Structures are given as structure tokens and as C-alpha cells.
Amino acid sequence: MPFESRVPAPQPVPARPGRKLGPIADTVGSSHRAWLEHTRDSYLASGLTLSELGLRIPLAKSKLSELLRGLGLYPRWEVVHRLSAELDMPVSPLYRLWRQAALDAQKTCEWVQRSSDKSALTTPHPHPxxxxxxxxxxxxxxxxxxAQVFLTDASRDAAxxxxxxxxxxxxxxxxxSPDIRRYAWNILRATVMAKTPHLDGRPELGSAVFDTVVMRGLTGVAERAEQMAESxxxxxxxxxLPDHLLDVMVLRHLCGHTVEQxxxxxxVPPPVVRSDERHAIRVIFPPPESEGPIE
Structure with missing residues (x-):
């Protein structure tokens, strides 16, 4: 397959001296977490200590620890930019994610502009x-x-x-990773679900009823109303459904994709898709009790 990974997994980074970096705070929102997790990964892969990194930025070790854990005030871009330069991170995608998280944190556009107007978006990685x-x-x-199955147009495009x-x-x-396609899909799923309204811990799919494969083929008002209720x-x-079964059913029956697509x-291999689809259908439409349990 053209997008299967062929690069061996990186070797573990030797343990660094000093206190271990604490976890990301539970209060950190999904959009903030999206860029913070990868900034932390870059720091951990760098082999630098917080003290060494703090001297390069410069930033007090305690403040740097807070930034990498998502504690305190949302960080200004000029600080994140200096950090990204030391960690050799691509600036363009990081800035876009940082900006969206700032707006989600109720920062104004003026604050975003003031926070970033002194930091040019220059980077050693100008292109993907x-x-x-x-x-x-x-x-x-x-x-x-x-994404359209779960989100409005604007939220879909952002996700x-x-x-x-x-x-x-x-x-x-x-x-x-073993497969870039699977790695990327996991990112998409996590990003979409973070923006999706949930009810009792499960994503809501109600908005998709107006644009399913079945609904597109119906023209009569009564016919559409009946199909909408069933849908x-x-x-x-x-x-x-469990996440992996939900994805298969959404792609197959709401997006209209083939097993191969x-x-x-x-x-994942086509036989896995077929097996997951059969399992999902049996969960949604269980057989009569007279037929006995499904093995």
C-alpha cells in the first residue's frame, strides 16, 4: 500500500536527570491539548532537561513546567514560538492549532494578534x-x-x-507507526469526537439524518418523514456501538463507502471491515431469542 510506514520505530530516549515532567492538567481543553501533547513529545525526544531548555528560551523552569502541563494562563504565542524553535518543530501548523485553542479559551482576536505580532512565522520547515x-x-x-456525520460545516472543516x-x-x-493511514485516522477520530456533542457519553449523529445516502434518493415529503424517523x-x-464498529457503520452506511474504500x-484489512460490519449489524438488530445466542 502506498502509505504504509516503512521507517523503523525510534529508539527510546535515555532517561534525563531531574524531576519527571508531570502530566497534562485535566482542565486543559481538547484544542489546547492538540498542540500541547506534541510539544511535550518533542521536548521528551530532545533529551534536554527543563533547566537546559529554560536557559535557551529563556524562561524560568517552573514557568516552563507549567506551560508543558497546561497550567496557569494560556501561553502567549511568542513564548510557544521560542519553545518550538528550540525543539525544531514546524511553526505553521503549531501556530494554527495554538490560535484555535486561544479562541476556544475565550481569548479575543485582538489578544491573539498582540500575542503574536512580534513573532514572525519563520521556520526551518516551511512546507509539509x-x-x-x-x-x-x-x-x-x-x-x-x-466529519459531516457529526458536525456542522464550519466545525467539520476546522476538525x-x-x-x-x-x-x-x-x-x-x-x-x-505500523500504518500511516491508521495513525491519521486515529487523529481524525479524536479531533472530530472532541468537537462532537455527546449524550450519555456517546456521540450524537442526529444532524446527519438530512444527508444520508438513503435520504438523498427520496423525494416525497411523507416518504422522507418516515425514513427520517427510522434513520x-x-x-x-x-x-x-464501540468506536471501531461505529466507524465502520458510518463509513459504510452513512457515507456510502465500499468495503475496500x-x-x-x-x-485495516477488508476482512476486518466485513467482520466488524457483521458484528455491528448483529448488535443493532439482534436475532430473535428462539434462534439462540450468536457464537
Whole structure:
């Protein structure tokens, strides 16, 4: 397959002296976490200590620790920019993710502008990795169709754009993974679900009822109303499926993808897609008790 990973996994970084960096705070929002996790990964892979990194930026070790844990006030871009330069991170996707997280944190556009007007968006990585853009062109339309099932148009576009920015930031990890397609899909799923309204811990699919494959083929008002009621019940059942079964059902029955297309997007073999689809259908439409349990 053209996007299978062929780069061996990186060797573990030797343990650094000093106190271990604490976890990301539970209060950190999903958009903030999107760029913070990869900044932390770059720091941990650098081999630098907090003290060494703090001297280079410069920033007090305690403040640097707070930044890398998402504690305190949302960081200004000029600080994140200096940090990214020391960690050799691509600036363009990092800035876009930082800006979106700032707006999600209720920062004004004026604050964002003031925070970043002294830091030029120059970077040693002005363009995505060579294989990133061909991969994006291959899957972007399908990613948008999947996201559309859960989100409004604006949120859909933001989720897909964020997905490719996160993939750019973590490209080396994607190359080292067993399959880039699966790695990228996991990013898309996490990004979409972070923006999706949930009910009782499960994603809501109600907005997708107006644009399913079945609904597009109906013209009569009564026919559409009947199908909509049936679809809403089906959506509720699909939303309660485990994640991997939900994705297969959304791609196959709401997006209209073939088994082979679904396999390519998820990065799993076609037999796995068929098995997951059969399992999902049996969960949604269990057989009568007289038929006995399914093995």
C-alpha cells in the first residue's frame, strides 16, 4: 500500500536527570491539548532537561513546567514560538492549532494578534513533509464526509484542518507507526469526537439524518418523514456501538463507502471491515431469542 510506514520505530530516549515532567492538567481543553501533547513529545525526544531548555528560551523552569502541563494562563504565542524553535518543530501548523485553542479559551482576536505580532512565522520547515500533501489529497474528501456525520460545516472543516496540522506535527511518529493511514485516522477520530456533542457519553449523529445516502434518493415529503424517523432510531443505535464498529457503520452506511474504500481509510484489512460490519449489524438488530445466542 502506498502509505504504509516503512521507517523503523525510534529508539527510546535515555532517561534525563531531574524531576519527571508531570502530566497534562485535566482542565486543559481538547484544542489546547492538540498542540500541547506534541510539544511535550518533542521536548521528551530532545533529551534536554527543563533547566537546559529554560536557559535557551529563556524562561524560568517552573514557568516552563507549567506551560508543558497546561497550567496557569494560556501561553502567549511568542513564548510557544521560542519553545518550538528550540525543539525544531514546524511553526505553521503549531501556530494554527495554538490560535484555535486561544479562541476556544475565550481569548479575543485582538489578544491573539498582540500575542503574536512580534513573532514572525519563520521556520526551518516551511512546507509539509513530502508525502504529507499527497496523503492529504487522497483522503481529505473522505475525512470531510465522515466529519459531516457529526458536525456542522464550519466545525467539520476546522476538525479536518486540525487533523492535518496535528499529522504534520507528528509526522515522524506517523512514519514510525505500523500504518500511516491508521495513525491519521486515529487523529481524525479524536479531533472530530472532541468537537462532537455527546449524550450519555456517546456521540450524537442526529444532524446527519438530512444527508444520508438513503435520504438523498427520496423525494416525497411523507416518504422522507418516515425514513427520517427510522434513520434517527438507527443513528441512536449506531452511536452506542464501540468506536471501531461505529466507524465502520458510518463509513459504510452513512457515507456510502465500499468495503475496500473503508479498509483503505481505516488502515485495516477488508476482512476486518466485513467482520466488524457483521458484528455491528448483529448488535443493532439482534436475532430473535428462539434462534439462540450468536457464537
Amino acid at each position: 513533509p513530502v508525502a504529507h500533501e499527497p496523503f492529504r489529497r487522497t483522503v481529505e474528501g473522505d475525512y470531510r464526509r465522515y 479536518v484542518d486540525d487533523t492535518f496540522d496535528i499529522l504534520w506535527l507528528s509526522w515522524n511518529s506517523a512514519l514510525a 434517527l432510531e438507527l443513528f441512536r443505535a449506531i452511536s452506542r 473503508t479498509s483503505a481509510l481505516l488502515g
